[in-house]
Amino acid sequence: MSADTVQSIIDDLGALLLFTMILIVAAGQIYRAIYAVAAQSLLIAIAGGVLAAATGNVDLWVIAAITLVVKATLLPWVLHWVVQRMNVRREIEPVIPIAGTLALSVLIVVVSFQVSASLGPVRQAITGNALPVGIALTLTGVLVMATRKTALTQMVGLFASENGIFFTAMAVSQGMPLIIEIGVILDVILAALVMTIMVLRVRSTVDADIADLDRLRG
């Protein structure tokens, strides 16, 4: 693959990633958010594969494979399972209206591009658009976590945020060392595990959600 081809593929993937992010933010039902984040992870895996083919970096193949298995398949499946298990409240309960969140995420995207432009071109980056897309994904993920009341949607936000970090690492600095990537993935799995257990436990014992934790304030 020529450098131009790779660049245009990554640019297109970045656009698709941003689109899936918008889907996550705009999702009114929790299933849609889960499907969107699964699609996003799939796109990340594809991006990893493309970059691996372009640079010949074996580590990136491994990372792409792990992303495909863990983030595009396993974690969405777990989320899906938890939602079915709880069997209630399929609607997302935003803290601020979804339209407001969308406006904020647009703002974040603009700010990311603005800031990246002021940083100047990154030397190793495949394309100039990778860094702002990565930053925008990360920050919008945090935005989703901040504006959703239920723990499950916050988990979706966390995964989206993770995807942003992965994309930045892959497209801007051609991947972190393998051991760190694997460590990050393990962290995500662990976080998902802990949050799942907590959500189920809290619900089954006191019938409350994360949003109700503020009642514990001293």
Place this chain on the structure above:
Amino acid sequence: MDVQAGPGLMAACYGGGALSSLLLARGSGRLAVGVGHVAACAGALVGLGLSLGVLLGEPGRTIIQPIPVLFPFARLSLSIDGLSAYFLLVISLVAIAAAVYGPAYLRALSPEARPARQAAQGFALNLFLGCMAFVCCAGDALTFLLCWEGMTLASYVLVVSDDRDGENARAGLLYMVMAHGGTALLLVAFLGLTERAGAFDFGALRATASGLDPPTRTMVFFLAFGGFATKAGVIPLHVWLPRAHPAAPSHISALMSGVMLKVAIYGILRFAFDLLAPGAGPLPSSWGWTVLFVGTTSAVLGVLYALQQHDLKRLLAFHSVENIGIILIGAGLAMILWRQEATSSALATVALTAALLHTANHAAFKGLLFLGAGSVLCRTHVRNMEELGGLARRMPSTAALFLLGAVAISALPPLNGFVSEWLTFQALLGGATRVQGPGGLIIVFAAAMLALTGGLAAACFAKAFGVTFLGRPRTPHAEHATEAPPSMIAAMAWLAALCVALGVAPGYAMRLLDAPTSALLGGAGSSAVVAARGPLVLSVALTPSGIGGTAMSMTMIAALLVALTAIAWVLRRGWRRGSRRTAPTWTCGMSPSARFDYTATAFAKPLRLVFAALYHPRRDVTHETSESPYIVRRIHYAGEIVDLAETHIYRRAARDISILSQTIRARSTGSIYGYIGFVLGALVVALLLVGVIYR
């Protein structure tokens, strides 16, 4: 035997003692304690031989030994020069006494201690002594810090090992927090140097430091000074000391007060005169004046607070603050005068000699006093002086030895405390004439404060000895006391002998001080400057500027005192012959009781009134009357004084922190998405800032 083998042998003794104590933990606790203390004694003896070998060997010799590689990133080594050897000597001298004293004391105090606890005490004692010894022998920053930390942890274990009550645990916690705050400062100081040097050994640090710019050098010094001052218990960083030292078993108190504080002094001297000293020219003037000021404050306030303590060991702990202050006065003066013109440099040697000599002297008499207090404690199980009294008849040897220590710490001739304080005075008075401008006045003021300190210390020990040992027993605890076991008396006698030897023949000690003073200051050693006329006569030669040196022979003073005492005794015997009659004390017709004696509170009352501005004394007097208000059946008196540093600095800080956290708590929403929102906001702001900076 060769001196080179010394460090290894010492490490083997202490390490072996620590390990075998642990291994015996499941078996007999008494055996574990015994083995641990024997090993500690052996280690101390090796340390004694090693230090004497260096001090009396060829001048300027430094033993450097690599330590087998422990870390891939740093080569560790030991380096023993004159200063290290001198502090090793002081540590070893007191450690011998503590090791002899320990087993009998622990057995007498708590006969039914669990084996695990006893083994822990044996283990921690060896670790403590070994770490102290190797802090002084460290040849690189890493060894120094590791041993420093080991010393703190081991002493913490010993502090909380005595009795399992809340008071000790709190004292230990406070000690831990303060000590680690100090270590943090030290860490920053050391890392500031090692990071620039790219190596850990002192030689590289020295080379780096000589290229430092003056502000950085001063900052590193004050970081290190802060760290060491916390450990030394300098006011206002002393709050842990009067709590932690009394809480430990008494022989450990003796080690902590007598020796561990000195390790901090070693650190200060090592940093100021060796590691951070500029290549040429005097030290920055801010160093010496700060140390002098801090020393003077600690000396005066330490003894003033000591005066109002009624807990025997707490009183002694406050006296450590005072004596550290006296040592720092000498050290600070040496920093001020060093490398000024020629005669001042000689005076700097005098000042440093005074500080180092007082280090050894304080170790000897404070060790003795703590051991004496321990003997009282293990026989009466009471630390409050008001509940003691009349022990001189019941514990005659302990009383005599404690009195000797009290005389020494009160800086009375012919004992050792007098010698070093006299030298400090000489240095101060000589320095006052050398330093121009207001500095001279400040030095004179410091001399006046030192004189006040000596007087107050004498008053304090008149109280401590009188109330504890004289009069009649006030409680059954004191009444049924018996003499301490022989091994404890022997340990005290050893330290008492040191007090007498250092007092009567200080000229010999000057020879030991040659190596450290010339290693630090360069030029002539202490014996060339101080003892001009043989080993027995001390004289300070300051003649070049027309001020006559003062000379004094401690040996002659001692002989004179002995002769006078003998004459008075003989005269009294002759006077009294044939006319002796035994009768009860006349007490206006009442039968004498213990209530007639001076109490500690009453004895200290005049000074409490004089220094009321410092003490903020509080007293509660309640009258318990019968039916008629004119017939008082009982009067309750309760009084206490406050520690200014504690109320004005620490309590205030604690209050402000809790107010702040209350405010934060009132503002916090408790909702998780709110917090995530904060994170998001912080990220965006950080990004924007980056964008602005790089534009």
